[in-house]
Amino acid sequence: MNKISIEQYLEKVARFSGSDYGKMIRDQFEDIQGASELAMLVSPSTEELEQLKKAVAIMTPAEKDNADTLSDEQTEKLATDAQIDPANLAIFLNGYALHCKRVS
């Protein structure tokens, strides 16, 4: 099975962002101590989503093709270039890698 693109995954992550429904779900997912990264992937805040969009926008075609296997160093550099929180990007790219693993 073909993996979905990083842009498609971004769309999937963004589906609840910014809406009242998204805020409610974010609250429901916030209670997992030490694992709020799950909440971010299910319903990112508008600010978090903007960061992710910025990172995806500046990725090269090769980085996009291999987004599920980028190294920590590549992820860090991408976050620095996009001027965003590196943790958010790491969580997002991990979510993507796991998604690819799940459906392939």
Add this chain to the structure above:
Amino acid sequence: MKKNAIINKNINRRNLLRLAGATTAGAILSGFTGALRSTFAQDDSRAAVKPNFIVIFCDDLGYGDIGCFGSNKHRTPNIDRMAAEGMRFTSFYVTSGVCTPSRSSLMTGCYPRRVNMHESDRNECVLFPVARKGLNPNEITIAEVLKTQGYATACVGKWHLGDQPEFLPTSQGFDCYYGIPYSNDMGANQRSKNPPLPLLENTKVIEAPADQNTLTKRYTEQVIKFITDNKNKPFFVYLPHTMPHNPVHSSDKFRGKSANNGYGDAVEEIDWSTGEILASLRKLGIDERTLVVFTSDNGAAQRWGGSNLPLSGWKGSTMEGGMREPCVMRWPGRIPAGRACDELASTLDLLPTLARLAAAKAPDDRIIDGKDIWPLMAGREGAKSPHEVFYYYQMDQLQAVRSGRWKLYLPLKVKKRNWGKGTSNTPMKLYDLKADIGEKNDVADRHPDVVKRLLGLADKAREDLGDVNYMGRQRPAGWVITPTPLMKEKI
């Protein structure tokens, strides 16, 4: 710091992937806490603390109505997360395509015919208000089995196993009851002879007609209160939602918000409810000793917006869409995360399985059709369904038989339907459900040996459970001579 700041800032990609790899590939939302547990209890009957059980039983929710079973219409992130943290059962059956008989099996671990709940006192497919018939109080329910082990028990939601006091949950092993006694389309608005749809607290009508808009919300509050009050002792909660059975209702927060009209709103509120209950378990610190089961009483009905895809057929039929249900089970540390199990299991199995997990004795003075499916739930290597055969009855008529991957529709002179005239001269058909989940290709001609074997199993069922004009080994239902309507007391 922003409100939704990431808690663990030392997170990096390799650490995350290593953790996730310890479980399964399905762990996108699996909760990394689950990944840290490498062993699962081998025999939970020996556990020092008895586990809690919550069974969430939707009404008419179809196989394809939640995200983790393929819905693109309904937003169900909480149930999807439950699946990612637990196990999806993809061949999970109820014993009837309609409410009353299906519920009798969950309660008793028996086929409806066994306990004579396959049809009403008026030979209809479900019980109606002021019914003379109900689940026999002499049957041993799942709640009564757990009571023997000191469980606190609550039923919150739609009962539909008899509306007379003798048959209500508080006479069937439940300490308390809050809900409507039958379907939400059986009030005075639908049939003028019926009493206004009653909302009961134990056996007392506290509201009539019940405000259906807030039922899901109020059920959720009742359940959370019950589990909070009983957090220090084992409990069993049976939550048979009223929704998304037609007429669909939802509270203000959800009404008009989904992409699928009122039906979608109701499903999304049930998802919210599930999230609230799971959050309460975490907050109370009892998450890891609580098994939560989420499923439905039968497939989605044809007209109201639900989906049974990729299955064929609808509520009220013996096609897969009528009787195969979405099912998710979650128990952190005991049920492995992110897995799917395609072995045949059923609501019949909940009684014997929960009895075993609670170290209780399942009834042994009578036939129980359900089996212990803990090996499947625990994800044991090579675990197989304990059922050689599963029977599809429509009221009193045996219509189909499944064994392994094969499902045989029996040739019938008149195939009964729940309502109206039956269908004449329906032919025998054989489907390979592994290869053809949608029941599209009849392969009876190509597998005469399989047909012969399944016909033999059908004969056994007729002998044991009966068929049209043949009673079989059936136990009596409960009856009252003069039923009275459930009405609000006049003050």
